[in-house]
Amino acid sequence: MTLAVCVRCGNSKVGAFTPCTGCGLAPAAHGTERELQARSLLLTERYLPGGELEEIGRKIRKGEPVTYDAGLLAQITEDLRTQKLPIVSKSSPGCSVALWAVVGVLLVLAVGFLLMSRLRGP
Ligand SMILES: [Zn+2]
Structure with a gap:
């Protein structure tokens, strides 16, 4: 399991798609909202190693604007899309x-x- 930060309230949690205990946001439940899932994946120690994740979590909790790496976000969205293909064709x-x-x-x-x-x- 990876350490993650909630994209809505900045709460720390384990796993990008686990429901947030702070605000109840569950990215996995939003099946079609790939951007939300991509942002949730971006806010994990996998993409933000070291103190970066903590820093962004602090910003969100304070209500400060957070900038997401557009290129990385696009790449994660693409990864989500390609990972979904085998699930569809498996049936x-x-x-x-x-x-x-x-x-x-x-x-x-x-x-x-x-x-x-x-x-x-x-
Ligand atoms: Zn939250």
Whole structure:
């Protein structure tokens, strides 16, 4: 788990997408708000090592304006987008695997039935 800071109130928390205990903001619940999730990811020790994260948290708590690195924000947003792709495309291979499993079972049953009837033959 990574140390993070709430983008709304500046409260310290563990994990970028964990709900904030201070203001209740839960970035993970905002599925379509990638910018909010990107900002939440940016405000973690992963992107802001050392005292930077603490400093930004202090600023937000004081109500001071915080500037986000636009380039980094764009990169994180892109990362979020690309990470989402395999989740979406995972459902179709999963479906065909289930379909092929059913086809396979039916084939085994058909072959078994054929063998049984041949063994029982005249
Ligand atoms: Zn908060």
